[in-house]
Amino acid sequence: MTNPWVAFLLVPLVKIVVILLAVILLAAYMSFFERKILAYMQIRIGPNRVGPRGWLQPIADAIKLLVKEDIVPARAEKLVYFLGPVLVVAPALVVFSVIPFGPAFKLFGYEVAPYLTDVNIGILFILGVSSIGVYGVILGGWASNNKFSMMGGLRSAAQLVSYEVPMGLSVVTVLLMANSLSLVKIVEAQKQAGVWFFIPGIVAFFIYFVCGVAETNRNPFDLPEAESELVAGFHTEYSGMKFAFYFLAEYANMVVISSIATVLFLGGWLPPFPNWLAALWASPALAWIPPIAWFVLKMAVFLFVYIWFRGTFPRYRFDQLMDLGWKVFIPVSLVNLVAVGAGVLLIGGK
Amino acid sequence: MSNLESIKPFPDSEEMEISFGPQHPATHGVLRVLLRLDGERIVDAKPVIGYLHRGTEKIFERETYNGTIPHTDRLDYTAAATNNQALVGAVEKIMGVTVPPRAAAIRVMLAELQRIASHTIWLGTHALDIGAQSPFFYTFEEREKILDLFEEYCGARLTLNSMRVGGQPYELTDGWVDRCRAFVDQFPARVAEWERLLTANRIWKLRTIGVGVISAASAIEWGLTGPPLRGSGVKWDVRKVFPYDRYDEYDFEIPVGANGDTYDRYLVRLEEMRQSVRILQQCLAKLPDGPVMAKVPKVIKPPKGEVYFSVEGPKGELGFYVVSDGGANPYRLHVRPACFINLQALPEMVRGLLVADLIAVIGTLDIVLGEIDR
Amino acid sequence: MSFWGLLASIVPFELGQGLGVTGRFLFKKKATIQYPEVKPVPKDRFRGMFGFSEERCIACHACAKACPIDIIHIQDHFEEVEVDGKKRKKKVLDRYDIDVKRCMFCGLCEEACPTKPLAIWLTTKSYEASAYERNERLYFTKERLQSWDGVRPYPGVVPPRQGQMPDDPTGGPAAGRGEPK
Numbered sequence: 001m002t003n004p005w006v007a008f009l010l011v012p013l014v015k016i017v018v019i020l021l022a023v024i025l026l027a028a029y030m031s032f033f034e035r036k037i038l039a040y041m042q043i044r045i046g047p048n049r050v051g052p053r054g055w056l057q058p059i060a061d062a063i064k065l066l067v068k069e070d071i072v073p074a075r076a077e078k079l080v081y082f083l084g085p086v087l088v089v090a091p092a093l094v095v096f097s098v099i100p101f102g103p104a105f106k107l108f109g110y111e112v113a114p115y116l117t118d119v120n121i122g123i124l125f126i127l128g129v130s131s132i133g134v135y136g137v138i139l140g141g142w143a144s145n146n147k148f149s150m151m152g153g154l155r156s157a158a159q160l161v162s163y164e165v166p167m168g169l170s171v172v173t174v175l176l177m178a179n180s181l182s183l184v185k186i187v188e189a190q191k192q193a194g195v196w197f198f199i200p201g202i203v204a205f206f207i208y209f210v211c212g213v214a215e216t217n218r219n220p221f222d223l224p225e226a227e228s229e230l231v232a233g234f235h236t237e238y239s240g241m242k243f244a245f246y247f248l249a250e251y252a253n254m255v256v257i258s259s260i261a262t263v264l265f266l267g268g269w270l271p272p273f274p275n276w277l278a279a280l281w282a283s284p285a286l287a288w289i290p291p292i293a294w295f296v297l298k299m300a301v302f303l304f305v306y307i308w309f310r311g312t313f314p315r316y317r318f319d320q321l322m323d324l325g326w327k328v329f330i331p332v333s334l335v336n337l338v339a340v341g342a343g344v345l346l347i348g349g350k
Numbered sequence: 351m352s353n354l355e356s357i358k359p360f361p362d363s364e365e366m367e368i369s370f371g372p373q374h375p376a377t378h379g380v381l382r383v384l385l386r387l388d389g390e391r392i393v394d395a396k397p398v399i400g401y402l403h404r405g406t407e408k409i410f411e412r413e414t415y416n417g418t419i420p421h422t423d424r425l426d427y428t429a430a431a432t433n434n435q436a437l438v439g440a441v442e443k444i445m446g447v448t449v450p451p452r453a454a455a456i457r458v459m460l461a462e463l464q465r466i467a468s469h470t471i472w473l474g475t476h477a478l479d480i481g482a483q484s485p486f487f488y489t490f491e492e493r494e495k496i497l498d499l500f501e502e503y504c505g506a507r508l509t510l511n512s513m514r515v516g517g518q519p520y521e522l523t524d525g526w527v528d529r530c531r532a533f534v535d536q537f538p539a540r541v542a543e544w545e546r547l548l549t550a551n552r553i554w555k556l557r558t559i560g561v562g563v564i565s566a567a568s569a570i571e572w573g574l575t576g577p578p579l580r581g582s583g584v585k586w587d588v589r590k591v592f593p594y595d596r597y598d599e600y601d602f603e604i605p606v607g608a609n610g611d612t613y614d615r616y617l618v619r620l621e622e623m624r625q626s627v628r629i630l631q632q633c634l635a636k637l638p639d640g641p642v643m644a645k646v647p648k649v650i651k652p653p654k655g656e657v658y659f660s661v662e663g664p665k666g667e668l669g670f671y672v673v674s675d676g677g678a679n680p681y682r683l684h685v686r687p688a689c690f691i692n693l694q695a696l697p698e699m700v701r702g703l704l705v706a707d708l709i710a711v712i713g714t715l716d717i718v719l720g721e722i723d724r
Numbered sequence: 725m726s727f728w729g730l731l732a733s734i735v736p737f738e739l740g741q742g743l744g745v746t747g748r749f750l751f752k753k754k755a756t757i758q759y760p761e762v763k764p765v766p767k768d769r770f771r772g773m774f775g776f777s778e779e780r781c782i783a784c785h786a787c788a789k790a791c792p793i794d795i796i797h798i799q800d801h802f803e804e805v806e807v808d809g810k811k812r813k814k815k816v817l818d819r820y821d822i823d824v825k826r827c828m829f830c831g832l833c834e835e836a837c838p839t840k841p842l843a844i845w846l847t848t849k850s851y852e853a854s855a856y857e858r859n860e861r862l863y864f865t866k867e868r869l870q871s872w873d874g875v876r877p878y879p880g881v882v883p884p885r886q887g888q889m890p891d892d893p894t895g896g897p898a899a900g901r902g903e904p905k
Binding site: 042043219316 | 482
């Protein structure tokens, strides 16, 4: 690109707007898809009255939450109470700045990459930023001036922190196979290897996804926010848009976990068997499929599995949840790490 | 609450007392439980009831005997047919009336269908409390089919008013037997589906095995009946021990658990549903002909006396104690509510467990506040 | 423990079975009825809104006595009429009110009614009688019980004044007592 103003200001701005809009819309519509798919699994139809076949339901929900009275508890710590939802949503959205949705392509003669940036410590950046979300949970629970909210917040935070360890260890196995922290290079490594990383790293794949479910406080790990519990958890005292932010953050985190799992384990924007079937994918019948479509498809599969889990499983009690995280997942991921390391050493030789 | 003060397992701990309910999605009605917690461990639990008291037993005293039957529907409102059966059985006992065989068979069919319907509610809500959302909808879909059968027979789905002193008010409609048979034939496959979702599920087992244990000796001492008693290993079912409505003519088993925990009670109730199917199939196969109403006077005036009669309802032994003074209204009609007596064992079952287990135990006792509070 | 047992304790195969059950339900027929465009069909014996016929009622008070909660209020008086040249006393209804807001729809009144066809019946298949104000709108006088003002009849059903019969709520030609089948 020649014009620096275009290259360094306009293009990133456009990318930010597009990514933010897409992610927020996707998170909002995730609530709709969840209701519909859960309903279909439960012999009923979900929302189907608002808009054609119910498709405007999230818009109606958003308007409702916006015009709802914003109740702040009398003795809540005002600034922190306000910061809680912000600290949960912001990291979830910021993570999308490094996730690659597709390879670089040509647009109007310019080389455009469909991701905001590619830092060479991509994975580290993601793990660090998404951990900031834990602050939002703790502070939100504490600032509500409600001892049950605080207990719920602390429990939720303990769960988030415990499950980050096996998640990180599974990510390390991918790093061993890809030799780079940059997300774009990880996808390219999968193209070079010719196989998506979930095949050699199948254990890491399952651990990553299950820990991802625990990280987002989803069923079967959603005790901190279950309705049949003593309290509704850390977001009991929140109403209106702040409450909406917590839920937006939950869905956005689901999208984050799904995208990262896609990039790390399912080859990002790559079609299946990119090297063996390269001729097939290049044939005129299939060449029109944009790589971002593969990415979205794989992400959609993960999101569907999230909803599928919610519709099927009972939930773990909190102590059983912590037991599982510390006594099962961490040892298994450690053993897996050693095994994959040995495998890479034997096969790769570097 | 003096007995609570005497329990202090950890002398230096800071216990707190909180009120669980009465408005809570998991207490199955308006039940309040005063919990004494040490951290998250339950030191003591005290159920507080009465939020649904409607003075039913007093209302009974001013009704005619047939007029009390709609009120019994509203005791255990998830199992109206067995409530009806208990009341009319008690009045018939005091009058010395035997219902015709066809009426007895229809009563057995209604009662067993009602048992299945009540257990489907139990399974759906219990699974929902423990976190599994979908079985609720699957079980309620089966319940819809049963309620359709009820609606076809007596005109109502929930508050049936389906029996009278002396027999049945209605004859079966055309095709009712076929529709019932169709339902009964496809039902065991549904139960197998629900089992595939829950029985071997490791999360389910973690939540229910060893939770809410009560020994057989304790169960008998507390006077528990129904699945809480049978889950602890005591083989006691009113249908076998004091048969009524010709239950001794049917061939069925009494499922019994081994450990007295939530998982065993879950298995017992599932097996009870299958045994109900067995009884229904036998009823449908050999439904006797004949009248559905015995010869009873238009105004029911039982002779002076008192009698106790009980049936095996889905929740346990539901009994009626009738005191008659010879008039058209009962002098006293007292209900032996199965859920009320089962609920008394709650503190013993939850002591030492976590709060999340309290919900599982309330669900496994299968309480209905309509019967507890009357 | 066998190899498969060990594997099954680590890999949750039974959870996959559970997922299979839910997944299969994804493609089964849904049970939702799109009310109010489609209404669930009540059975023939369904105990719904009251049907009342003043011509058939003989003011015997059997229904009022049978009602467990005493919500049927009847007042009548005797009138002298000429029948076949003889002076006869005939009962004329002044008031036949039902306090529907308290009714439990048990059907004991219908059972007690001695006339053929029934003067009071519940087999009308109609259940939509909701109101915004309950003390007046859910208290049905003699006229409203027959005109069904405020009651939405089930599709295909006519109010009593337009000819509804106990065993044929559509108002078609029907004979018989309205005997519960």
